[in-house]
Amino acid sequence: MAKKNSTTKDTELSLSFFEKVSTLLKSETVHFVIGLVLVIFSVYLLLAFTSFFFTGAADQSIIDGGSAQELISTNNGVKNYAGSRGAQLASYLINDCFGVSSFLILVFLAVAGLKLMRVRVVRLWKWFVGCSLMLVWFSVFFGFVFVDLYKDSFLYLGGMHGYNVSNWLVSQVGAPGVWLLLLVTAICFLIYLSTRTIIWLRRLFSLSFLKRKEKAESAPGETPEEFKTSWGAKEHTSAPASEVVEAEKEFEKEEDAATEKEEIEPLHEITLDLGGNGERTKSTKFADEDVTMTFETPVSEPMPPLREQPVEKEPAFQVEKAEEEEYVGAEKEPYNPRLDLENYHYPTIDLMKHYDDNGPTIDMAEQNANKDKIINTLRSFGIEISTIKATVGPTVTLYEITPEQGVRISKIRGLEDDIALSLSALGIRIIAPIPGKGTIGIEVPNSNPKIVSGQSIIGSKKFQESTYDLPVALGKTITNEVFMVDLCKMPHMLVAGATGQGKSVGLNAIITSLLYKKHPAELKFVLVDPKKVEFSIYSVIEHHFLAKLPDGGDAIITDVTKVVQTLNSICVEMDTRYDLLKAAHVRNVKEYNEKFISRHLNPEKGHKFMPYIVVVIDEFGDLIMTAGKDVELPIARIAQLARAVGIHMIIATQRPTTNIITGTIKANFPARVAFRVSAMVDSRTILDRPGANQLIGRGDMLFLQGADPVRVQCAFIDTPEVAEITKFIARQQGYPTAFYLPEYVDENAGGDLGDVDMGRLDPLFEDAARLIIIHQQGSTSLIQRKFAIGYNRAGRIMDQLEKAGIVGPAQGSKPREVFCIDENDLEMRLNNLQ
Numbered sequence: 001m002a003k004k005n006s007t008t009k010d011t012e013l014s015l016s017f018f019e020k021v022s023t024l025l026k027s028e029t030v031h032f033v034i035g036l037v038l039v040i041f042s043v044y045l046l047l048a049f050t051s052f053f054f055t056g057a058a059d060q061s062i063i064d065g066g067s068a069q070e071l072i073s074t075n076n077g078v079k080n081y082a083g084s085r086g087a088q089l090a091s092y093l094i095n096d097c098f099g100v101s102s103f104l105i106l107v108f109l110a111v112a113g114l115k116l117m118r119v120r121v122v123r124l125w126k127w128f129v130g131c132s133l134m135l136v137w138f139s140v141f142f143g144f145v146f147v148d149l150y151k152d153s154f155l156y157l158g159g160m161h162g163y164n165v166s167n168w169l170v171s172q173v174g175a176p177g178v179w180l181l182l183l184v185t186a187i188c189f190l191i192y193l194s195t196r197t198i199i200w201l202r203r204l205f206s207l208s209f210l211k212r213k214e215k216a217e218s219a220p221g222e223t224p225e226e227f228k229t230s231w232g233a234k235e236h237t238s239a240p241a242s243e244v245v246e247a248e249k250e251f252e253k254e255e256d257a258a259t260e261k262e263e264i265e266p267l268h269e270i271t272l273d274l275g276g277n278g279e280r281t282k283s284t285k286f287a288d289e290d291v292t293m294t295f296e297t298p299v300s301e302p303m304p305p306l307r308e309q310p311v312e313k314e315p316a317f318q319v320e321k322a323e324e325e326e327y328v329g330a331e332k333e334p335y336n337p338r339l340d341l342e343n344y345h346y347p348t349i350d351l352m353k354h355y356d357d358n359g360p361t362i363d364m365a366e367q368n369a370n371k372d373k374i375i376n377t378l379r380s381f382g383i384e385i386s387t388i389k390a391t392v393g394p395t396v397t398l399y400e401i402t403p404e405q406g407v408r409i410s411k412i413r414g415l416e417d418d419i420a421l422s423l424s425a426l427g428i429r430i431i432a433p434i435p436g437k438g439t440i441g442i443e444v445p446n447s448n449p450k451i452v453s454g455q456s457i458i459g460s461k462k463f464q465e466s467t468y469d470l471p472v473a474l475g476k477t478i479t480n481e482v483f484m485v486d487l488c489k490m491p492h493m494l495v496a497g498a499t500g501q502g503k504s505v506g507l508n509a510i511i512t513s514l515l516y517k518k519h520p521a522e523l524k525f526v527l528v529d530p531k532k533v534e535f536s537i538y539s540v541i542e543h544h545f546l547a548k549l550p551d552g553g554d555a556i557i558t559d560v561t562k563v564v565q566t567l568n569s570i571c572v573e574m575d576t577r578y579d580l581l582k583a584a585h586v587r588n589v590k591e592y593n594e595k596f597i598s599r600h601l602n603p604e605k606g607h608k609f610m611p612y613i614v615v616v617i618d619e620f621g622d623l624i625m626t627a628g629k630d631v632e633l634p635i636a637r638i639a640q641l642a643r644a645v646g647i648h649m650i651i652a653t654q655r656p657t658t659n660i661i662t663g664t665i666k667a668n669f670p671a672r673v674a675f676r677v678s679a680m681v682d683s684r685t686i687l688d689r690p691g692a693n694q695l696i697g698r699g700d701m702l703f704l705q706g707a708d709p710v711r712v713q714c715a716f717i718d719t720p721e722v723a724e725i726t727k728f729i730a731r732q733q734g735y736p737t738a739f740y741l742p743e744y745v746d747e748n749a750g751g752d753l754g755d756v757d758m759g760r761l762d763p764l765f766e767d768a769a770r771l772i773i774i775h776q777q778g779s780t781s782l783i784q785r786k787f788a789i790g791y792n793r794a795g796r797i798m799d800q801l802e803k804a805g806i807v808g809p810a811q812g813s814k815p816r817e818v819f820c821i822d823e824n825d826l827e828m829r830l831n832n833l834q
């Protein structure tokens, strides 16, 4: 017995020891120290290797012939700068192993060290595979090519590995075979590094570079007909290019999915087991009643497609027939919008908090009690039911009842308060009938609600594999399915709910979903936060994901006048985008970007890749109260028109009254999210029906797009989680500035040049005038940039230039016309001014 006790104790002790060691190994400080040691060791190796080239010959006899005792002694005579150990290491790795390609070992060690120190974000396994493959390849290559050097040099360029392997290969496939083998493996490796290799190879095989040369030499019109047809330049080059874009996309997708899957797999599948024996459905017949109660565990059936509501007032958008010949860029490679930040890594799922208590559990006692209460309450009003089925969601259970024949639905609907009273629970909602089912639903809050973690939503297969353009994962439905929508199709969303009911968390869930799925080149946010505290955590990703006015101010907009300017600037951007779409003869931003990527739009004519812009406005009520029409008008304009040009809006308010959510706003925000509100009238304002007043709060919400609202438990993504995600993004390389929205010149303010004081010209006035003349471009942002001054000062200088007749009036987003042709002309005008 005593022996057994001591064994258990030992096991416990060793367990806690291993636990301690494993926690220690996970600590950031230990990682940093190990990383630092690796980096320093790689520097030492570099020294040893480099020195080996110069001192290797002299050291050879000592290293090879000297005894261990001699090498340890102080006067060992080794010349290598890294001492006898360095010389041994270099001799072993270079001569005995892989030759000069052993340098790749220290490259990998340095990269691994930097990753552990969190200096660089890299995919270590990719570096490992890459370095290992190159190590082996170069070793064989040098062993094969410099085989003669092995006889009379102290340095084996391919090491013994390269020498042996290449000799063996030569004996098997002959020297030409080894050349071909090396070529094929090198090509495969380059394809592994970048699928662009395929484009180069195709070009090489089609000899299109020869054709280009020929074309340049022969004058236009001189190309012989047979030459044209046999080479078929246009069709042949454009088709593979687009295929390769697809291939690249596929490649990236697979790669991302593979890495993400590794981290995500265990998190999203929740299986409910009511009976404890693995049955999915269980029916219970109650002895005293005639009612069958069925429990249903949530199944992950595909969600019914959301009914899309056509956006009201969407203007007719005509597409003119292309008359001019289509532009085809000189470069055949597709444009890669992500190229500037091609090493950008999407946030990983482990940045979010993991809740152990994730899956729904079923309290049978609670279920039975609720069932009895529902049956008894209905019976006391003379309503008999034949079946009752319970679906247990994260926070709410849906009881689906089938009444006996002849019972009027309106009668049950009228009993909402009585059932709520009998169950003594808040948040009871009756859905009579459940659309498409012929049953009546009674939603009852669970006594022990579960948190729907952000990790379980973002890590879900459904979200990870979604192909939506702007995927937004909101939470989980009553059947525990991940509830997702495509913001692109909505196209704007209205979020309302009383204070403290989960609005801010909901907005975080929306923004975070987009951050997890989009590249900084493809998406920009405009964040408006009159409360000044909600969105401040996003300020660190300004250079990656935020858009702002080019006036040098904060990217998170907190000031009402700035909001008005920004919204108007977005209207300018919207108009510009429409013009570009029209010029490109396409109907929406997606088609436009596809055309731009395939280089069918000329950047010199102002065409550019258009990222989606998502405008998120918190506390919209506050804005309307302070700025009224100034805010409402641009919002209504954007909401009516911006869908096609990739600008989407999400506005949130805690005061869902009719003077804030006006008819115009409502009509243009077809997707509505309602958290709990205090009064039925507020629910009617948001959803056009009651329901939001019966929610239980803490992220319980109704989502409406189309006819029937869906009850969803919003994902809980807390501020520290968002901070981790934004920190992860901010640590990576970003753009030099935020995405600049176009300048907006307030026509009422700017148009009145009577206010411009020409007696007190800005000290930079003359320099700015010269700059404008040199560039022949009347742009305020140019002045701002060159003189590093704010928007307001640059705007004032521009007004003075206009009054002095040097530039013309503002023309929306386009630069002003410059009236001065050269510096002489300017001198004359300046003299006239004095």
Ligand SMILES: Nc1ncnc2c1ncn2[C@@H]1O[C@H](COP(=O)(O)OP(=O)(O)OP(=O)(O)O)[C@@H](O)[C@H]1O
Binding pocket: 451, 452, 497, 498, 499, 500, 501, 502, 503, 504, 505, 506, 654, 698, 699, 700, 713, 714, 715, 716, 717
């Ligand atoms: N989805 C959720 N799951 C669990 N708890 C939640 C959820 N959403 C919100 N909560 C809880 O409710 C609290 C208030 O949420 P939140 O700050 O989002 O409210 P709010 O509506 O934005 O309030 P306010 O309008 O005052 O900013 C949170 O701190 C959290 O404890």
